[in-house]
Amino acid sequence: MSISIEPFFEKSLDIFCIADYNSHFIKVNPAFVNLLGYTEDELYAKHIKSFIYEEDVMRTLQYGEELRKSIPLNNIENRYVTKSGEIVWLHWTLMVVPEDKLIYGIAKDITYKKKLEAERVEKLFELDKKSRDLKTLNYKTSHDLRSPINNIQTLVDLIELDEIEDQQLLEIIGLIKESSDGLKQSLDDYVDCIEEVDNLDLKIEEINFESTFKKVQSSILALINDSRATFIFDFSEVENVNFNRSYMESILLNFITNSIKYARTDVAPIIKISSKFEGEKVKLIFSDNGLGFDMNRVQNKIFKISQKFHNLEDSKGVGLYLIHNYIKDLNGEIAVESKVNEGTTFTITF
Numbered sequence: 426m427s428i429s430i431e432p433f434f435e436k437s438l439d440i441f442c443i444a445d446y447n448s449h450f451i452k453v454n455p456a457f458v459n460l461l462g463y464t465e466d467e468l469y470a471k472h473i474k475s476f477i478y479e480e481d482v483m484r485t486l487q488y489g490e491e492l493r494k495s496i497p498l499n500n501i502e503n504r505y506v507t508k509s510g511e512i513v514w515l516h517w518t519l520m521v522v523p524e525d526k527l528i529y530g531i532a533k534d535i536t537y538k539k540k541l542e543a544e545r546v547e548k549l550f551e552l553d554k555k556s557r558d559l560k561t562l563n564y565k566t567s568h569d570l571r572s573p574i575n576n577i578q579t580l581v582d583l584i585e586l587d588e589i590e591d592q593q594l595l596e597i598i599g600l601i602k603e604s605s606d607g608l609k610q611s612l613d614d615y616v617d618c619i620e621e622v623d624n625l626d627l628k629i630e631e632i633n634f635e636s637t638f639k640k641v642q643s644s645i646l647a648l649i650n651d652s653r654a655t656f657i658f659d660f661s662e663v664e665n666v667n668f669n670r671s672y673m674e675s676i677l678l679n680f681i682t683n684s685i686k687y688a689r690t691d692v693a694p695i696i697k698i699s700s701k702f703e704g705e706k707v708k709l710i711f712s713d714n715g716l717g718f719d720m721n722r723v724q725n726k727i728f729k730i731s732q733k734f735h736n737l738e739d740s741k742g743v744g745l746y747l748i749h750n751y752i753k754d755l756n757g758e759i760a761v762e763s764k765v766n767e768g769t770t771f772t773i774t775f
Contacts (some may be wrong), residue, residue: 439532440453440456440531441456442530443530446526462507462508462509463507488503492520497520498518499519501517515534517532544676572626576678581598581602581605604647611674627754630667634665639672653694654693665708678743679748681696683705684713687716689716695713697710709775717767718769728745728748745748756775757774
C-alpha cells in the first residue's frame, strides 16, 4: 500500500523544509511560508543566508558544513528575519540524505519562549541590582547607627552614678545603658547575619527559647514596663531548637513589640509564649489579648510587605513580613488565628 506524506507536510503546524547542498530551499511547507511572509518562489530564489538574521549567518553555515559530513543535528537554534522585518527564533532538527545531497529540516517557532527568557533575564538583573542596593543600604544604615549609639554609651559612662541619690533616676540610667548595649549588639549581629546570607551560609545552631526570650525582653524592658505587659511563658516541653540566632531574636522582638503596639486600650497586654512537640516537629506558640484582626478580610495580606491593619502612626507593616521570611528561609511554616478585640495566636513550625 502506498502512503503519501504530502498531507502531513502541507498541514503540519511545525516548519518542514528541504534544502540542497548549495544552501537553497527546494521545498517548504505552508507553515514556513506563513511564518516568514515570503512566497515559495521568493524562498526558493535566494540563498538561505538571505533570510537568516545577520549575527546567526556564520553559525548556520557551519551547521551546513557538519551536515554535509553526514552528521545529523538536534536542538540547534537560529534567528530568521521575516519579510516585514520581524525576528523569529527557530528550534531545528536537521538530517542529511547524502545520496540525494539533500538536507531535511523540522523546526518549531520558539520566539515567544525566547521573549519570556529575555524578560526573565531582565527581571533577574533588576532583582540583582535591587538586592545589591539593599545590601549596601543595610551596611550603611548599620554602620551609621553605630556612631550615635556609641555616643549614647559614652555619655552614660560619663555620668557619676555615685553622686546620684534618686533611685528612680538610677534605674532609668541603667535601662538606657542596657538598651544601648542591646542595640549595639543587635547591630553587630545584624551585620553578621547579612554577611551569612550574602555567603549563602546562614548559621544554624541550637537556640535556647528561654534565654533568647529573656535577652529580647531585657533589650526593651522600658517599653514593657511602660505597657504594663504580663508575660506567661512555658518552654518546659521543648527547651531548644536548631535555628538561626539573629532570626529567632528578631522574631520574638517583632512579636512582643507588635503585641504591645496593638494592645487594647481597656486591658493591659497579656503575652503567652510556649513550645511543644508535635510528632517530630517543634512548634512555638505566641499569643496575646490585643486588638486582633478580621481573618476573613486580611487573611491573604497578613505577611505581605507594608500591610497595615490598624490606624497607628508608627505602623510600617514590616514586622510580620520579616517574620514570615525568616521562617520560610529555613523551610518552616507559620500559621495565624485571630479575632477582633480578642487577640492573635501565631504558631511557628520549625
